[in-house]
Amino acid sequence: GESVGLHLPTLSVQEGDNSIINCAYSNSASDYFIWYKQESGKGPQFIIDIRSNMDKRQGQRVTVLLNKTVKHLSLQIAATQPGDSAVYFCAERGSGNQFYFGTGTSLTVIP
Amino acid sequence: DTEVTQTPKHLVMGMTNKKSLKCEQHMGHRAMYWYKQKAKKPPELMFVYSYEKLSINESVPSRFSPECPNSSLLNLHLHALQPEDSALYLCASSRRTESFDANTGELFFGEGSRLTVL
Numbered sequence: 653g654e655s656v657g658l659h660l661p662t663l664s665v666q667e668g669d670n671s672i673i674n675c676a677y678s679n680s681a682s683d684y685f686i687w688y689k690q691e692s693g694k695g696p697q698f699i700i701d702i703r704s705n706m707d708k709r710q711g712q713r714v715t716v717l718l719n720k721t722v723k724h725l726s727l728q729i730a731a732t733q734p735g736d737s738a739v740y741f742c743a744e745r746g747s748g749n750q751f752y753f754g755t756g757t758s759l760t761v762i763p
Numbered sequence: 764d765t766e767v768t769q770t771p772k773h774l775v776m777g778m779t780n781k782k783s784l785k786c787e788q789h790m791g792h793r794a795m796y797w798y799k800q801k802a803k804k805p806p807e808l809m810f811v812y813s814y815e816k817l818s819i820n821e822s823v824p825s826r827f828s829p830e831c832p833n834s835s836l837l838n839l840h841l842h843a844l845q846p847e848d849s850a851l852y853l854c855a856s857s858r859r860t861e862s863f864d865a866n867t868g869e870l871f872f873g874e875g876s877r878l879t880v881l
Contacts, residue, residue, distance in 0.1 A: 684868050695767075695853055695872035696806065741805050743870075749794055749857070750819050751870055753805035 664760045671729040673757045675742035680723060682744040686751070687716060687727045691738045699727070699740075729759075737761045769854050769873035777881050778844060784876045786837040786854030795837040796870065797829060798853040806853055812837060844880045851875040 665671045677685070683704045688696035702709045702716045702725075709716050715728040725742050742754045767788045776782050786795065793814050798806035811819035812831040826848075828840040837854055855870040 686869055688872075693874075695855075695874045696870075697872070698869045701869055745868060748811065748819050749813065749868075750796070750808055750811050752808060756803075756805050 661755065662758045662760070664762060665732050667734060667761050667763050668731055671727075671732045671736070671759060671761075673727045673729075673740050673759065675725040675727075675754050677723050677725065677742070677744050677754070679744060679746070680720070682746065684745040685716070685718065685725055686743045686745075687714075687725075688741045688743060688753075689736075689738045690741065690756075696741060732759075732761050734761045734763055767854055767856055767871050767873035769852075769876050771876055772874065773877045773879075775879045775881065776841065776844065778846070780844075781840070781842045783841065784839040784852055784854075784878070786839075786873060787835055788856040788871070789835055790856060790858075790871065791834075792856035792858050792871070793834060794857045795831060796855040796857075797827075797837070797839050798855065800851040800853055800875070810839075841878070844878075846880050849879045851877050 663671060686701045687699040689699050690696045700709060700711045700714050700716045702718050707718050713730045717726045727740060729736055737760050739756045739758050741756045743751045745751050767786060770785045774782060795812045797809040799809055800806045808821050809823045810817060810829045815831045815834055826843045830838040830840060839852060853875045854873045857868060857870045
């Protein structure tokens with residue numbers, strides 16, 4: 653499979669601060685990337701996606717940045733809330749419409 | 764209906780048992796997936812079905828046998844599993860499209876089936 657990894661396995665932030673979660677991918681041909689949030693005991697939930705022909709995409713409180721030169725993705729969460737505590741995965745899409753997931757970052761929000 | 768439903772939620776089986784995991788979606792998605800997830804690890808791709816045909820098998824042992832009876836259902840048949848196969852098995856679906864559209868490619872996941880092999 654593809655290799656998609658994350659720089660930091662754990663991240664703790666104060667409530668109200670901004671969070672940045674990073675991800676490195678290895679396949680320069682990947683054309684589509686997704687960030688997922690997974691809470692304990694649940695399946696991954698879609699947060700935001702980005703095409704390879706874009707470098708930034710914004711959602712509600714979240715922004716994804718894509719740097720194809722260094723094959724790097726980041727997820728920025730503004731005004732982090734306790735409900736944001738979860739494991740975050742990036743995923744890249746291969747040529748067969750398959751998705752490979754990165755290592756994951758566990759985000760803990762401190763009230 | 765934007766749900767992927769997986770049954771059972773929990774399954775305990777012995778190494779000689781035969782059991783099946785089931786997945787259902789009614790979103791009209793034509794791509795369906797099985798992932799395996801161990802604790803504190805990312806989901807690991809097992810199989811991809813595209814238009815009810817197996818398109819990707821990530822070198823999964825034959826004791827796992829997928830089946831896609833129709834466009835809404837996906838099964839995973841389990842036989843002679845090992846204790847190390849204990850994991851959360853996640854089903855997902857997505858719209859299968861050849862044209863690229865950032866808003867249609869996402870995977871929708873079920874809540875998973877927690878499998879314990881004794």
